[in-house]
Amino acid sequence: MKSKSLLKITNLHATTCEGKKIIKGVELTIEKGRVYALLGPNGSGKSSLAHIILGNPKYKVIKGKIIFGGKVLNGLSPEKRVRLGLAIAYQHPPVVKGVPLKVLLKIISENDFEDKFKIASKFLTRDVNSDYSGGEKKLSELLQILSLKPKLAIFDEPDSGLDIKNLHNLADIVNKELISKNTSVLVITHSGKILELLNPDMTSVMVEGKIVCGSKNYKDILKTINKYGYEKCKRCPFLAS
Amino acid sequence: MDMKNVNDAHFWQVDHRIKRIADVKQVEILPSSSAWEKYSWSRKYFGEKPLEGYFVWVKEQPEIPLQTCVNIVGRNIKQKFRNLLIVEEGLKIELQGFCGNIAACFKGSHRASGNIIIKKNSNVIYRHYHSWEPDNVVEPNYEFFLEENAKLDYVYKTTHTPKILSVRNKITCLRNAKVSIKILVNCQKTQFFTEDTVVLKGEGSSGISKLRLIAGKESSIKAYSRMFAQSASSGHLDCQSLVTDKGSTVKLVPEVVCDNKEAQVTHEASIGKISEEQLNYLRTRGLTKEQAINLIISGFLRI
Numbered sequence: 001m002k003s004k005s006l007l008k009i010t011n012l013h014a015t016t017c018e019g020k021k022i023i024k025g026v027e028l029t030i031e032k033g034r035v036y037a038l039l040g041p042n043g044s045g046k047s048s049l050a051h052i053i054l055g056n057p058k059y060k061v062i063k064g065k066i067i068f069g070g071k072v073l074n075g076l077s078p079e080k081r082v083r084l085g086l087a088i089a090y091q092h093p094p095v096v097k098g099v100p101l102k103v104l105l106k107i108i109s110e111n112d113f114e115d116k117f118k119i120a121s122k123f124l125t126r127d128v129n130s131d132y133s134g135g136e137k138k139l140s141e142l143l144q145i146l147s148l149k150p151k152l153a154i155f156d157e158p159d160s161g162l163d164i165k166n167l168h169n170l171a172d173i174v175n176k177e178l179i180s181k182n183t184s185v186l187v188i189t190h191s192g193k194i195l196e197l198l199n200p201d202m203t204s205v206m207v208e209g210k211i212v213c214g215s216k217n218y219k220d221i222l223k224t225i226n227k228y229g230y231e232k233c234k235r236c237p238f239l240a241s
Numbered sequence: 242m243d244m245k246n247v248n249d250a251h252f253w254q255v256d257h258r259i260k261r262i263a264d265v266k267q268v269e270i271l272p273s274s275s276a277w278e279k280y281s282w283s284r285k286y287f288g289e290k291p292l293e294g295y296f297v298w299v300k301e302q303p304e305i306p307l308q309t310c311v312n313i314v315g316r317n318i319k320q321k322f323r324n325l326l327i328v329e330e331g332l333k334i335e336l337q338g339f340c341g342n343i344a345a346c347f348k349g350s351h352r353a354s355g356n357i358i359i360k361k362n363s364n365v366i367y368r369h370y371h372s373w374e375p376d377n378v379v380e381p382n383y384e385f386f387l388e389e390n391a392k393l394d395y396v397y398k399t400t401h402t403p404k405i406l407s408v409r410n411k412i413t414c415l416r417n418a419k420v421s422i423k424i425l426v427n428c429q430k431t432q433f434f435t436e437d438t439v440v441l442k443g444e445g446s447s448g449i450s451k452l453r454l455i456a457g458k459e460s461s462i463k464a465y466s467r468m469f470a471q472s473a474s475s476g477h478l479d480c481q482s483l484v485t486d487k488g489s490t491v492k493l494v495p496e497v498v499c500d501n502k503e504a505q506v507t508h509e510a511s512i513g514k515i516s517e518e519q520l521n522y523l524r525t526r527g528l529t530k531e532q533a534i535n536l537i538i539s540g541f542l543r544i
Contacts (some may be wrong), residue, residue, distance in 0.1 A: 054525050058517070078524035088525055094518045098540025108526045127540070133472070144526055 004030045006152055006184050007053070012064035014052050022048045022059070030152060033182040037218055041230040042208035047091060048187045050154045050185070054088050055081050062239055069151065085151030091143035091160060096128040101140055104128050109147040119143075119173075134161035138170055146177055152184040159194040171197035181229035192222050205230065250310035250339075252295045256318045267301035273323050283325060286356045288341040291323035294355070299328045305317040306335035313342050313349045313377070324355030330388075332522035340381075341372035341401070350378040357383060369397045375430060384411045387418035389443065396423045398542065402431040402460075409436045414474075416443030423451045425542045428460035428489075436465045441474035441504070448476040453542050456482060456489035466508075467496045473503030480510040483541055485534065 014023035022045045030036045040046045052059045053066060055078040066073040073081055096104070108204040119153040120143055123136050132140060138158060147154050155174070159167055171194055178185055180200070187198060195203065195218045203221045204214035207230055215221050226230065247253050251263040252270055264268050270449040276283050278295030283296065295309060314322065328334055340351055351373075359365050373379055387393055397408060406428075412420050424435055448468060456462050468476040479496040495508035515537055523533035 056521055056525075057528065058521070077530070079522060079527050079529050082525060082527040090522065094516065095524050096519055096523070096537065096540055098543035099536055103535075104523075104526065107532075149529060 005029050005042045007070060007186075008065075009053075010065050010067075012049075012052070012061065012066065014048070014059050014061045017058055017060060022209055023052060026064070026206075026209070026211055028204075028211060030184050030186060031201075032151075032184055034202065035179055035185045035187065035198055035200040037187045037189065037192075037198070037200035037203040038190060038206055038211075038223065039192055039203060039221060039230075043191060044191075044206045044230070046206050047156050047182055050088055050156050050186070050188055053081075053154065054078050054086060060061075065241045081148075086154070087145045087148045087150035087152070088154040089138070089145050089156060089158060089191060091157040093129045093137060093141055095130045097130065099128050100125050101128050101143075105143060105147050135163070135166040135169075136207045138166065142170060142173055142203040146173075150183060152186065153178055154186045154188070157187055157190060158187060158192055164225060167194060170194075170195065176200060192218070192225070195222065247310050247312070250308045251308040252297070253312075254293070254295075254310070255343075256315045257293060257320070265303060265305075265307070267299065267303045269296075269298040269300065271296045273325065275391050276325065277495060283523065285357045285359075286325050287323055292321055292324075293532075294323040294353070296324070299326075299332055299334055302332050303334060303402045307338055309336075309338045309340075311340045311351070311353075313346055313351060314344045314345050316349070318346070318354070320349075320351045322351070322353035322355070324353060324497075326355065326357045326361045328357075328363045328365055331362045331510045332358040335366045336368070338369045340365070340379075342374040342377065345374055346374045347374070349374075349376075350380075352378075352380045352382075354382040355384070357385045357393075359385065359387050359393055360386045362390045363388075364392040365394070367393065367395045369395065371397070371399040371468040372397070372401045372487055373403035373406075374401070378405045379403045380405075380407040380409075382407075382409040385413070386418070387414045387420060387446075387498045388410065389416045389418065391415075391418045393418075393420045393422075395421070396425065397435055398423075398425040400427050400542075402426060402433065404442070404532045405432050407434045411438045411440070412448065413440045414446035416472075417445040418443060419446065420448045421447075421451075422449070423453070423544060425544070426459065427455040427467070427538060427542060428462060431460045433460065433462045433464075435463075436467075438467045438543065441468065441476055441506075442472060444472045444474065446472065446474045448474075450476075450478050451544060452472075452480040452482070452493070453544060454480075454482040454491070454493075455485060455538055455540075455541065456491045457485040459486060459488040461489065462491045462493075464492065465494045465496070468498070468506045468508070469503035470497070470501055470506045472501050474501070475504065476506040478506075478508035478510075480508070481541075482512045483538065484512060484514055485538070511540060534543045 009028040012026040046185040253261040273291035273294035480493040497506040
């Protein structure tokens with residue numbers, strides 16, 4: 001069955017507000033209901049790409065288009081992109097003092113979400129991201145994403161700072177609440193630890209602001225990276241698309 | 242306390258007219274002028290016979306929180322309150338005071354001064370809420386006196402500020418008395434002046450004073466927060482302000498003075514803008530820029 005493109009990024013170039021080039025011609029297509037993984041070394045532009053998709057004003061798109069659900073996102077505010085069905089789980093979410101997580105979840109939830117909140121009962125009344133453990137931060141981000149009921153959920157380094165038990169818990173919820181319900185998922189990961197738990201349909205590698213290679217089999221990519229490191233991906237004819 | 246539930250108030254005044262004084266068994270509540278006449282000892286606090294205001298004498302442990310409510314609804318109303326609250330020894334009370342407009346009104350003023358005497362071993366939680374229309378002048382000015390082992394947890398919060406707001410508090414703590422004072426004000430087109438002074442007079446006394454002030458829409462803030470340690474005591478001042486408008490100015494002046502080598506008093510102060518990182522984070526949760534700013538401000542004022 002042929003699936004429909006949900007996110008289409010063509011020839012995207014972007015800089016920071018200070019003018020530093022960070023995205024240099026990214027092409028990316030994510031289809032509806034599919035899981036896409038983006039691997040890459042530190043500083044390759046993966047997280048920046050995620051934030052650019054969400055319209056973070058820290059970055060400027062200087063060329064190219066981001067199309068989501070048939071609509072061009074360029075120039076739209078973050079909140080409008082969220083309303084179209086995008087959501088992001090931050091790697092390092094900021095503390096919002098004086099705002100308990102429960103309050104934020106109630107604001108952003110369209111429907112009664114109390115049952116889902118129970119898994120975060122230990123920190124629901126604490127301020128958003130204030131003194132959260134690594135696991136609590138990831139769970140808080142995940143709950144916020146679930147509350148938004150997105151069409152495409154982007155996870156920025158969901159496996160960083162998580163022990164194996166928490167990683168499995170997180171992946172179980174993502175599989176049950178998002179992937180099995182036909183929500184598209186983009187997972188950005190440096191280590192790739194979460195991939196075997198999410199089994200992506202497509203995996204690519206980003207190096208120096210470009211997506212340089214990709215495969216439908218994430219194991220091939222991980223095997224190559226583990227053997228040669230990320231630098232080798234640039235020149236790898238076997239995986240080049 | 243909700244402004245809509247004025248019928249719960251034990252003392253309720255609108256403009257210059259007392260609408261209600263509730264009968265509470267353990268507490269004597271009178272207009273200040275009546276108290277001045279009935280109790281000669283009260284004159285050392287009142288001075289001249291007050292024109293208006295309330296006298297609340299908590300003699301025994303009340304079963305419910307005490308509530309006062311003072312409103313302005315008419316035009317050109319000039320209130321001048323003189324209040325006296327006395328809490329007898331060993332009691333634990335909660336007090337909620339609400340002052341504000343309940344209709345759009347103009348050129349009014351609300352000036353209130355008073356004394357709050359908290360006797361030995363008593364514990365008072367006092368929440369003082371204000372909400373005003375822009376075209377008013379408001380000046381609360383209170384002196385708190387905490388006897389030995391007394392405790393005071395005082396919060397003054399204004400969410401809707403008048404054009405001129407001046408808040409003064411002086412707290413004197415005797416031996417082992419403890420005070421926590423929080424001034425939380427969201428200034429919008431307001432000239433705001435505040436001065437809080439904590440005097441740690443008795444050995445073992447302690448005080449924490451926190452200011453959280455928002456400078457929005459052409460506001461001017463001048464805030465002086467002082468802690469005087471006159472004995473082996475400890476205190477801390479924490480002054481923070483957020484500037485949300487280009488046309489606003491803020492001056493925060495914490496001052497700690499120590500007259501005893503066994504005392505420790507510290508302070509911190511900061512003035513900043515709303516964090517872009519927080520703002521963008523909330524916008525990626527679907528909140529508009531304005532909603533995100535309002536949520537950050539409400540969180541800043543919630544301590």
